[in-house]
Amino acid sequence: MPLWKTCASESPDIYATARAVEGLAKARIPETGVSPEEAYNLVRDELYLDGNARQNLATFCTTWVEDEVHKLMADCIDKNMIDKDEYPQTAEIEARCVHIIASLWNSPEAEETIGCSTTGSSEAAMLGGLALKWAWRDRRKKEGKPHDKPNMVCGPVQVCWHKFAKYFDVELRQIPLSEGSLHMRPEQLKDYVDENTICVVPTLGVTFTGVYEPVKEICQELDRLQTETGLDIPVHVDAASGGFVAPFLHPELLWDFRLDRVKSINASGHKFGLAPLGVGWVIWRDKKELPSDLVFNVDYLGGNMPTFALNFSRPGGQIVIQYYNFMRLGWDGYRDIQSACAENAQYLAEKLAELPELDILYDGNGALPCVCYRLKHPDKAHYTLYDLSERVRMNGWQIASYPLPSDMEDTVVQRVMIRHGVSHDAVEQLYWDIKKALNYLDKNNIKWSEAGPSFSHG
Structure with a gap:
């Protein structure tokens, strides 16, 4: 025995x-x-x-919250947010968040417009895309024109848009990158849009590099194309991360509903919105931008309630915490947190720029609080950034390494996200660990290990 x-x-x-x-x-x-x-x-x-989430600098997602957040999450563990008849105050809190975010993004009808919470920005992006596909299809039907070949135009987008295109039968026309530009350029649009284009999707905080795509200039180019061709193409802004950064760090930047061509915006509450995983938001410019065909009325939960999210039963805690954050931090609190993140990102970029092995592509100024870089002479090095990722992971750090999208697949980059809870001392320690790892790799003939891409969209 x-x-x-x-x-x-x-x-x-x-x-x-x-x-x-x-x-x-x-x-x-x-x-x-x-x-x-x-x-x-x-x-x-x-x-x-598992890895230490606080040292995971590949993710955009919230990894530090206050004790009160844990308590409120426990208080909400039994709340199904879809059941608005049973939990009317949770539904009210969701509605307040929608109007607060609409106001944050300068909606002309912030107190009346429509929007909803989702499980994350990916679901929110798909809802925005679906609304635009339905609106395009309805217009084409009324005009008596074919409506079987919709397309959308974008730059380097998060994988959720590739899923959207495949799941909902939309051709994704992704404008390729070129050396010296880390996002789509407005002058490229004329070669990709046509009468079947349901929308153009600029990204406010490109997943691969952290930069903002020029939403205002994209809208201006679409204005020009409409004058020349008659094509009236709407814009959906994927603000998964930038939607909770730009209003506080770059309030003068025109990217939101101040631009008439922007019809809808999505964002992640659980990224720079500072809520725990997983909550996202989609907001429409006004109610007419959401086709009624996409709204379902559910009458078996105790009352007749409209719903237009892809997911149904979902916990209410993350929504409540989003509202808690708005009340707890206010405008000044969000600005202070995002400013601290940006300062730490810029400090890290300054330190890494001193290393002769690295070429800084984005330094944390003007967009998301992150740093993106590549090897300065990858052809001469006997190691790759994948090897560097493996080496610093020995100290607990998780850093995303991956090739850029077409036409820059040969360029491998690393991206370091600086989020709430990543202190100056942590950034300083990361710098020294990267420096030590590069020194080790320089002195030892690694000859490219089996390390491969490590990439976090979330």
């Missing part, structure tokens, strides 16, 4: 129980359960094998 079998099933020590010695179930549910304390500790031990 194995020694552990002699242990009492109610051992006073968690690590002397049968489940701790034998191991947790891996493929099927166990026949008997254990105490809450035992289950908690053994499952928590599994999580120790």
Whole structure:
């Protein structure tokens, strides 16, 4: 008989129980359960094998929250936000967030416009795209024209737009990059848009590099094309990260509903909105921009309620925390946090620029609080940025390394995100760890390890 079998099933020590010695179930549910304390500790031990989220500088997502956030999340664990009849105050809080965000993005009808929460900016982007596809299709039907070949035009976009195009049968026309430009340029649009274009999607905070695409100039170019060709093409702004940065750090920048051509905007609450995973937001310029065909009325939850999200049952906690953040921090608090992140990103860029091996592509000025760089002489180096990622991970840091989209697939970059909770001292330590890792790689003939792209869209 194995020694552990002699242990009492109610051992006073968690690590002397049968489940701790034998191991947790891996493929099927166990026949008997254990105490809450035992289950908690053994499952928590599994999580120790994950990376340290605070050192994950590949992700855009919130990794630090106040104790009060934990308490409010616990208070909301039983709230299904879709059930607005049963939880009317949670529904009211969601509506307040919609109007606050609409105001933040300068909606002309902020107190009346329509929008909703989602599980993240990817779902929000898809809702924005669907509304524009439906509106385009309806126009084409009224004009008696074909409506079976919709397309959308964009620069280097997050993978959710590739999913949108595939899932909803829309041709994605992605404008390629070129050396010296990290985003689509307005003058390129004329070669990609036509009468079947449902929208142009500029990104306020390109996932690959952190830069803003020039939304105002894109709208101006579309104005010019309309004058020349008659094509009236709307804009949806993917502000997954920049939507909660630009209003506080770059208020003079025209990218939002101040531009008439912008019909809808999506953003992640759980990125620079500072809410916990996962909540996103989509806001339409005004109610007429959301086709009624996309709104469903549900009458089996205790009342007749409209819904237009892709997901149905969802927890209400993240929405409540988004509202908590608005009340807790206010405009000044958000500005101070985003400013601190930007200052730390710019400091890191200044330090990394001193290293002869690296070429800074984006230094944290003017867009998202992050740094993007490449090897200055990749053809002469006997290592890659993938090797550098592996090396600094020995100190716990997770840094995204990946090739840029077409036509710059041969350019491999690293991107370091500086979020709320990443202090100046942490940035300083990261710099020294990168410097030490480069020194090690320079002195040792690595000859390209098996390390490959490590890329976080979220």
